[in-house]
Amino acid sequence: MNNHxxxxxxxxxxxxxxxxxxxxxxxxxxxxxxxxxxxxxxxxPNFLAFFFQEFLPPNLGNFSEYIPLVIDTLGYAVIATYISTIVAFVLGILISEHTNKFKPLRVFIRGFITILRNIPFIIWGALLVYIFGIGGIVGVLALILVTVGFLGKSYADSIDEISGDKLEALQANGASYFQILFHGVIPQFVPAWINWTLFAFEINVRASTVLGLVGAGGIGVLIDTNINLFNYGEAMTIITVIVGIILITEYITNSIRSRIA
Structure with missing residues (x-):
């Protein structure tokens, strides 16, 4: 039998x-x-020789000093994700055809969030450092700007994909806009909202570790500092900590997804 x-x-x-x-x-x-x-x-071969000679073994002497910076890094990701979720939800409603029939407003907001999400975290961080100076607020704002753009589009696309039958039934029965929103849109949107939000949190954890390279706070600051001072052993320890943070975050978010699936 020819299956071609x-x-x-x-x-x-x-x-x-x-x-x-x-x-x-x-x-x-x-x-x-x-x-x-x-x-x-x-x-x-030269790279491998340099890596094994200079970066290994990691220097664990100052490991306890990294814990506050790890907490800072996770804190930036949590705060940015919370704020971004709220703002992006409102923008997603304004972008979706199911919840906003005024096309010019949809096009304008979609264009705005497209700009936000297409400028990388690191560039937002570098720009904001000049405005606010070095510190955690820069990291949080950089994360918020990109995450709002990412989640706004993702939320809107998910709302557009929900079934319109229930929405039409509610509208036919005389339901108000907010009744349709709270009884028709949101219940169908919640699973996608959880998945996108968890995914955004994973991205923010990774990004918050890197933003420190431009002075936006967090544990990433120490990578740049130690490499510039040729403290490669300590830099390797910090990199290992960052990898650990990311792996633990992914494990937790995947566990949450599997429980709600």
Missing amino acids: IPLKQGDSKQTIVIMFALLAALIFCVYYLELSFIDMIMGV
Whole structure:
């Protein structure tokens, strides 16, 4: 029995064109950037030798001093996620076609949050440092700005995907806008809201560890400081702590997802 499903001639030609275009783009980028894969491969032994000599073993002498910064880092992620969830929920309602029929407002807000989410955390942090100076407020604000953009779009898309039958039934029975919102939209939206919010928290934990590199507070500050001072052993300890934080966070959020699934 022949299980082969033949592609249409037009589809096969299109696939070949796309593959050649991608290959051409790769070749152009390598040529334009003057990358040498041979140099990269030849440099691997030197990198490994430097890493094992300088970064290992980690220096655990000041481990207790990192605990307050770990708490700060997690605190930034928690605060940013809480605030972003509230703001993004309101924006998501204003963007969704189910909950806002005024298209110009939807387009304007969607464009606004697109700008927010497409500027990376690290750039927001670098910009905000010039306004507020070095400190935790910079990290929290940078996380909020990107997370509001990310969650606003995600929430709106999830609201658009819910079944409109119940909403139409409520509207046909004379329900008000807020009755439709609280009895029709939100109950169907809650599972997606939980999943997106947990995912945003994971991202914020990772980002909050990196924002310290631009002076936005948290444990990331110590990575930059120790590497600049050639304290590679301590830098490795901090990196290990960061990896541990991320893994624990993912374990907790995955456990929550499995319980509510």
